[in-house]
Amino acid sequence: MEQKNTEELLKERLREKGLKVTHQRLLVLSVLEQNSGRHMTAEDIYELVSEDYPEIGLATVYRTLQLLWDMQLVDRLNLDDGCVRYEIGHLLRGDARHNHHHLICRSCHKVIPFDGDLLDDLERHIEESVGFHVLDHELKFYGLCRECMKMQK
Amino acid sequence: MEQKNTEELLKERLREKGLKVTHQRLLVLSVLEQNSGRHMTAEDIYELVSEDYPEIGLATVYRTLQLLWDMQLVDRLNLDDGCVRYEIGHLLRGDARHNHHHLICRSCHKVIPFDGDLLDDLERHIEESVGFHVLDHELKFYGLCRECMKMQK
DNA sequence: CTCCTTGCAAATTGTTTGCATACCT
DNA sequence: AGGTATGCAAACAATTTGCAAGGAG
Numbered sequence: 001m002e003q004k005n006t007e008e009l010l011k012e013r014l015r016e017k018g019l020k021v022t023h024q025r026l027l028v029l030s031v032l033e034q035n036s037g038r039h040m041t042a043e044d045i046y047e048l049v050s051e052d053y054p055e056i057g058l059a060t061v062y063r064t065l066q067l068l069w070d071m072q073l074v075d076r077l078n079l080d081d082g083c084v085r086y087e088i089g090h091l092l093r094g095d096a097r098h099n100h101h102h103l104i105c106r107s108c109h110k111v112i113p114f115d116g117d118l119l120d121d122l123e124r125h126i127e128e129s130v131g132f133h134v135l136d137h138e139l140k141f142y143g144l145c146r147e148c149m150k151m152q153k
Numbered sequence: 154m155e156q157k158n159t160e161e162l163l164k165e166r167l168r169e170k171g172l173k174v175t176h177q178r179l180l181v182l183s184v185l186e187q188n189s190g191r192h193m194t195a196e197d198i199y200e201l202v203s204e205d206y207p208e209i210g211l212a213t214v215y216r217t218l219q220l221l222w223d224m225q226l227v228d229r230l231n232l233d234d235g236c237v238r239y240e241i242g243h244l245l246r247g248d249a250r251h252n253h254h255h256l257i258c259r260s261c262h263k264v265i266p267f268d269g270d271l272l273d274d275l276e277r278h279i280e281e282s283v284g285f286h287v288l289d290h291e292l293k294f295y296g297l298c299r300e301c302m303k304m305q306k
Numbered sequence: 307c308t309c310c311t312t313g314c315a316a317a318t319t320g321t322t323t324g325c326a327t328a329c330c331t
Numbered sequence: 332a333g334g335t336a337t338g339c340a341a342a343c344a345a346t347t348t349g350c351a352a353g354g355a356g
Contacts, residue, residue, distance in 0.1 A: 001191065018334095018335090019329045019335075020331075020335055020336065020337090021328075021331095022330075022332095022335095022336065024336080025336090026336075029307090032312075033319085041320090042320080042321080043320085046307080049343080055337090055338075056322090056337085056338085057337065057338040057339065058338090059321085059337080059338070059339080059340095060323075060336080060337055060338070062320095062322075062339085063319060063322090063336085070259075076233075078231050078233070078234070080229075080231070082320070082346085083319090083320060084320085093256065101312090102280065103283065103285045103287075105285075106223075106288065110330075111283065113277065114283065116275060118271060118272075118274070118275050119271075121259075121271070122269060122271050125269075126256065128296060129300070130256065130265065130267065130299075131298075131299035132256045132258075132265065132294070132296055132297070132298050132299065133296045133297045133302055134222065134256075134293045134294045134296040135259065135294070135296040135297070136294070136296070137292065137293060137294045137295065137296050138291075138292070138293045138295070139290065139293075140290060140291045140292075141276065141279060141285070141287045141289070141290045141294045142287070142288050142289040142290065142291070143221075143285055143286045143287040143288040143289070144285070144286045144288070145284075145285050145286075146284035146285065149284070149286055151294075170350075171310090171312090171356095172310075173309095173310055173311065173354080173355050173356075174355075174356095175310095175311065175312085175354080175355075177311085177312075178311095185341090195345080195346080196345090196347090203311095207314085208312090208313075209312085210312065210313040210314065211313090211346090212312080212313070212314080212315095212347075213311080213312055213346085215345090215346060215347075216347090217314085218310085230335085235321085235345075236344085236345060236346090237345085245309070
């Protein structure tokens, strides 16, 4: 099952770098994997991990998320609500949701997911012309959702 | 000259809403217009406005930026360095720099500007399929810059 | 004259850090 | 054993807010 693979991958990467395999690290990644549809804050993750492992500290969650991000096992996104959000890394997601973006309504602050793969060509172009190796991207559109558009009148 | 138009536009919008035209508001917008190439933090703007108007407070700068953003006179961007950055709104910029994006190096944290207009089609598609009216966007690519790629080996 | 706006300082909030202890390997 | 990782609490930094005084219309 997926779970096992992700966990093994983390263990492997940790060992490669001489870092330690701890319950906390495994649990944080596991929670992200089990909530792959959500955009979770550090606090969200802290609360969920706490259910299984109440002695964990919030600082550890932050440190772990940083570590997992460095290793490209989690993705980071910023939805402009004052806190950074995390989700399982796109490299680990089986499905083709690499290219999922967000529409953010300026009026009601709703966040609408949106899928599209228009960026692949652009990434290739960047690699060639700038020599920058693209690992990930974040694309947000700001505007007015259908409901708020109606109310404008 | 450009300066005059932008200032007049702001005055007009303020009056429409029954808000007041103040030195502080005019100065904040003016500083952003005169530094249209930079990505400025609230603190940056505060320091520059202070040169002409030393009694201004930082809180006023924050309040003004929020107001100008609501009116679509300034753009906001987040370069993941812990603070929001501002620049003169793309609607006010004469040049075709609407579509300028950023490449962020995960290793040295350098930010490389990058221009491209691949998003216009996508925006039209979003309007039609989702009914979301796009006003602006933010696109960032994360990866490794040329220099850091070399050092990887 | 009225209400909007400001400056100041205090409050908030997400995130980071120092340090002694606990835990992998 | 030896260094890495953790939990806790204190420290930080960007941003927001309350309030009395000032200023635009």
